[in-house]
Amino acid sequence: MSQCLNPDCLHSNPEDCQFCQKCGSKLRLAERYYAKSILGQGGFGRTFLALDDFKPSKPPCVIKQFLPQAQGTATLEKAAQLFDQEAQRLELLGKHSQIPELLAYFTADNRQYLVQEFIEGDTLQQQLDNQGAFTENQISSLLKDLLKVLYFVHKHQVIHRDIKPENIIRRASDNKLVLVDFGASKQVQRTSLSVTGTVIGSAEYCAPEQAMGKPQYGSDLYSLGVTCLYLLTQASPSDLYDPLESKWVWREHLNGNQVSDKLGKILDHLVETVFKKRYQSVEEVWEDLRRYYGKPPTRQTPQPVTQKFKFDIVTVNSNGQKINRRPGQAECIIEDLGNGVILEMVKIPGGTFIMGAPSSEAGSNNNQRPLHRVTIEPFLMGKYPATQAQWRQVASFPKLKWNLYPEPSNFKGLNLPVERVSWYDAIEWCARLSKRMGKPYRLPSEAEWEYAARAGTNSPFHVGDTLTTDIANYNGNCTYSSEPKGVYHQKTTPVGQFQHANAFGLYDIHGNIWEWCADPWHEGYGGAPSDGRVWDGQHIYVGDLVNVLISKDTKVLRGGSWYGNPDYCRSGYRFSGGSGDLNVSYGFRVACALSM
Template sequence: MWREHLNGNQVSDKLGKILDRLAETVFKKRYQSVAEVWADLQGYSGRKNSTNTTPQPVVIKTPPKPPTQKFEFDIVTVNSKGQQINCRRGQAECIIEDLGNGVTLEMVMIPGGTFIMGAPSGEVQSSDDERPQHRVTIKPFLMGKYPVTQAQWQQVASFPKLQRDLSPDPSCFKGLNLPVERVSWYDVVEWCARLSKRIGKPYRLPSEAEWEYAARAGTTSPFHVGDTLTTDLANYNGSYTYGSGPKGAYRQKTTPVGQFQQANAFGLYDIHGNVWEWCADPWHDSYKGAPSDGGVWDAGNDNRYQNYIEYLVNFLSNTNNRVLRGGSWCSFPENCRCANRDWYDPDNLNYDLGFRVACAPPTLSP
């Protein structure tokens, strides 16, 4: 019967006998177990029968957990005058992505948790767009240890174009380990898409809630270092002070990522100053109706409007401005606070606009 389906092909006598027995209509003449079939197939393939003819199950190996690397860092706390009052060691895990040509990207594991987003009314030089304070729950995710550098930008910009062209060297201040700047929000979205396609992971901009949660790293003070900021800890316009803090240097340019060796408690560097960091969210002028799930506050996650048309009218009236966080090398210190918010047109190419990337956490096997 089975020979009718060979279409002119031939099989050996040995294999023919095995197939005949498999298709035998008389039950007692058929193979009585898988082990018998396995033994005959071993003989057909030229293998010597072992004493144990029981077929071995196919073992499908579980993919290994993504390689992680633990690293240590200093966590500094200052008092209201900017004087160091504590320094402790912290530890975190990161995943190192190989971008090619010797360029890597370090992504820190950010644990999930719940925090209070925004500034209290009593926070010095805070504004109403940072209120009302509200509770937000964040799922675990990965975030760049540093702002994206010019070396990383150049490497990913060399990957195949998806939607728009990217300048491989857009920055005003040149240096492979300096943060990339003069990149628009649209440029950054394209860069993340190219990276995602090459690496096979969903790289993206962080939501505004994710950014503040990661920046605070469990703190509730204006800065993750405490109640003020100093230019020994961050790159901003030190000609101006915050609260009772001291004046300091005004470098008038970006500094290499990680130059300030103190990180926050999650292991993130350069959170305050250096370059403003784009977030995924469109701008809202307050937190009224903000989501509590840590997602991007867009048309699919907006509690203020009765319908999509009402949202769209507001969206267009705000000209699609996008959120920026963290302050920059030319910012006053109050603009570097964890709660501070700003916005720009997504086409803007200022020399203080950069970003750091986020990504969904790897799926780890139990």
């Protein structure tokens, strides 16, 4: 069934309907999302279970419709601000395995909509209702799991402000806890912690300073502590605190549930009403968990998860018209880099291809020739260019040779590709990642990059004869063939925003960011190796020593960028940059040997 989103209708329609049979409203949002049923309704609007009709597997998602019940101009403005704020916070936090991913945020029919990842599972409130009070082991596991998420949230200067059992979901697929509903969250500026603001949050779980409009990072820890007390006792938090005695009396409501002194001390410290006496940071709670339970909840090296994923593969003609669409599937290895940051590595199958661009290809030149056959062994390559969240996390690992600036990018956003990083920076980043994970992460060779980008095609682009701005991020004021001009974003876009992967399952291969390769620059392919290895300038004789030294200090960049025209985005296009260059269009994509 398709649920009508018109607030005055909400009629259920047969699945194949494009328009509501009762009111005539369009059923699909943004031509891709359609609601199946109503999940809930609150003061700010309705939440719908929906499907993404744009993807072959039609994965479930959640549509949040802004439809405030409050009255008064000021109240409505505040409600709209909070709805918009949730989208901003989800985008700011980027991709975290235990925070729902923001998929879209837009206005349709004069109503605001937010679309996010659907988390299948029960809330902790539902789990409490179904299974009864939590045990000490369950509470300690809960703390270890959620503190990692809170560390990530606080590290990115966000206070959630509404932690409670209804906003924590135990995901059915892996039993992990997922923190949801960032509508009350607040981004912290350096001056804002001392400024009184709006009181937001659920009263029973709200820290005293937050109730006064002055939330702190420790306010989230207080709410987490109250949540734990409620789950242990099944008693309302208001019954667990004696205002006449100004103390917590939660132990009187355990009803035979056993709680050790070590956990009791941690919980007491979490719910301390005097802010300065409470835990001030996630790290302080971790330290007590380590001391009392003997196992630090971080510092573990999780085993990578292997999973298959589906995607759309499209082909366009020289006019930019999509002439074919087919489903694709690939396998990727998901590495946990810590603090909720993941790295998705796609398995690239081995094979042989013709490297370079023929003279008949528009825009090609001699540095992309002679055409030559290259055989590539299977390897792993990043599903996306390295993001700023991944860069920041790995930059925090111990230094090996060079210092790494944690936030080098001009365009800020955790899910945006990292840019303004030199070839040397990328090499250091890969080395730190390799040492931490115990695997040989590196930049791809130029041959590996082109083989992975083409993904079995021999056309200028993996999508066919030209490129359009609904497929890739480049300067849409320019064209390559007969396609119309398009959008020029004038900046990078979040990785994976453009839905069309190539046949190997790689995204953003064309445009968005130039990607460093490991190879020194050569003016053509004369003498290039045929086995896909890095073409080391030290072993190639180009006429004289000066040219060799120059080739060693100048490296290869591939893929084009947001700044350039579509010609630069061709699979066979080559570009060069100085090893130390910092440019707002230079980033990278990581590779690794398959034998991990």
